[in-house]
Amino acid sequence: MKENRYDAIVIGSGISGGWAAKELTEKGLKTIMLERGRNVEHVKDYLSATKHPWEFPHRGGRTKQMIEDYPVLKRDYPLNEKNLDFWVNEKENPYTEVQRFDWYRGYQVGGRSLMWGRHSYRLSDIDFEANIRDGHGIDWPIRYKDMDPWYSYVERWAGISGNRDGIAVLPDGDYLPPMEMNVVEKDVADRIKEHYNGKRQFIIGRTANITAPHHGRVNCQYQKQCALGCNFGAYFSTQSSTLPAAVATGNLTLRPFSIVTRILYDKDTKLATGVEVLDAETHQTYEYFADVVFVCASALNSAWILMNSATDIWEDGLGSSSGELGHNVMDHHFKCGARGTIEGYEDRYYFGRRPTGVYIPRFRNLNGEQRDYVRGFGYQGGANRHRWDGEVAEMSVGGDWKDAICEPGPWQIGFTAFGETLPYHDNRIFLDPDRKDKWGLPTLAMDCSILDNEEKMRIDMMNDCREMLEVAGVKNVKTFDQGYGFGQSIHEMGTARMGNDPKTSVLNKHNQIWDAKNVFVTDGASMTSASCVNPSLTYMAMTARAVDFAVRELKRRNL
DSSP states (O other): OOTTBOSEEEEOOSHHHHHHHHHHHHTTOOEEEEOSSBOOOTTTTOTTTTOOGGGSTTTTOOOHHHHHHOTTGGGSTTOSSSSGGGSOOTTTSOOEESSOOOOOOOOBTTGGGGTOOOBOOOOOHHHHTHHHHHOSSOOOSOOHHHHHHHHHHHHHHHTOBOOOOOBTTBOOOOOBOOOOOOHHHHHHHHHHHHHTTTSSOOEEOOBSBOSSOBTTBOOOOSOOOGGGOOTTOOBOOIIIIIHHHHHHTTOEEEEOSEEEEEEEEETTTTEEEEEEEEETTTOOEEEEEOSEEEEOSOHHHHHHHHHTSSTTTSTTOTTOTTSOTTOSOBOEEOSEEEEEEEOSOTTOOOSSOOSOOEEEOOOTTOTTOOOSSSSOEEEEEEEEEEEOOOOOGGGOOHHHHHHHTTSEEEEEEEEEEEEEOOOOTTOEEEEEEEEEOTTSOEEEEEEOOOOHHHHHHHHHHHHHHHHHHHHTTOEEEEEEEOOOOTTTTSOOBOTTOBOSOTTTOSBOTTSEETTEEEEEEOSGGGOSOOOSSOOHHHHHHHHHHHHHHHHHHHHTTOO
16 A cells, blocks of 8 residues: 555544444455544543542633633633543634634544433434425435444444334434433423323433443443443443544544645546645644545535635635535524423432433424424433532531532423524525634634524423423423523534435435435534434444445445
8 A cells, every 4th residue: 555545535533433433444445434533532631530629720611811821612611621632722723703603613533422412313204304305405315224234333333322212203212321310300201291191202312322332341339420421321422422433443544633724626536636734733734545535524624625726626615515514504593492390309319420311202293283493302301419509608617518408409300492493595504715713724704693594493492391290290480591502402403414416415315425425424514404313323334334335335436
């Protein structure tokens, strides 16, 4: 093999990139995985995973300096000193907000697979057919039957725990034993199911936390410190699962600190020949060559790479011939719902800190119902006990006070809704040539917002939750809407969507770029609609499916 020559190149090392590397190497392809950030070694580099709160200088919180240095991250929970190194340096990596856009990034080996929420659900045909049914966006080029075996394939390897609940809108998968709901959740679930005659379900979250030893990984210890890295490998990440599998083949080269600036394209063959890389440490430029390229840099960064590629042929970049590259940006709008307290369980508690909540699948706009908006939403949440909150400054001394604060407080239960955002063409990202990053590269500008359909949906997202809690006997129920910034769900999708027609889409049904059939995009960029469920499991399945197709095409010499 010539220097810098491989069978395959994978750009990005997060959930999609890790899967691409595993599948390509296990099929015998010499593969290089390029990551723009630093290396993070499993266990060794989880520096905060075993620390107690008092071992952090600021008890795990945030400082004024952190707030100044991270003007975007400070907008929500991610900004804290426990795992700050897992989040991108915002001063080195700026972007432009035409409209507010909360872009939470992780530039390191493993990407955001180290910090993700781990809810893992399949899309159903209700989702794959949504666009063609209601006329928003374009039709998906695939259906559930195309994805079903690949969902099973990645579930079995990643280790998804959950129940087979028999819900049409939320297809069952191949699961490890589920985690258990606590006593309040079980009772509330029974009351909701009875009141709505089974039309609304309340189930344990299907999560990428293993509940039994699995492929050399140790089952979850219920510490709920997942975002700090897991020394047990109990949740799915690149480091715990796909990277070790790829390394074991002997076919993987991992190169961190490698910023892919463009895909190299041959206009005569209409194929990519490789990629150009800027070394993030030395600022030296290198080229790597391969027969196939998998772009898995995350929905926005994958689009950025394509926009910077083959601009001598297409002004707006590789894959832009349809006029859709960078458009149709989607996220899940959330941060609204309801919560309250529940009585009668003061003598009951629960074990450990379960790392997943409970889930209420979508029930709106199904079976002929039509609200004043299209699509729907699901809920994530759960029940727990407050800490004792009877602290009074002048009484906060003595043995009685110490005994009191060891007692748990009242039970509470609440849910946050996650709603589907439609694929609006005008929700877009584009290159801002006037604003450069640390390496002198053009940055992205974001021009996205939710519109009337989503605003109407948010009313039901609150009121439906209040109604369900009240019929279940929950007291003092209050709705809330904390406001939503586009991107805040960290579920960016749609910038290089799949489709049936090269005139209206960037990718075909195999995740190939229409304009370069040996380039595959399998992360959130490829999504044609958003559904209302967490999307990462779909990225895994689409990546495994696309690799299988790509390798077969390589063997047939069609790429």
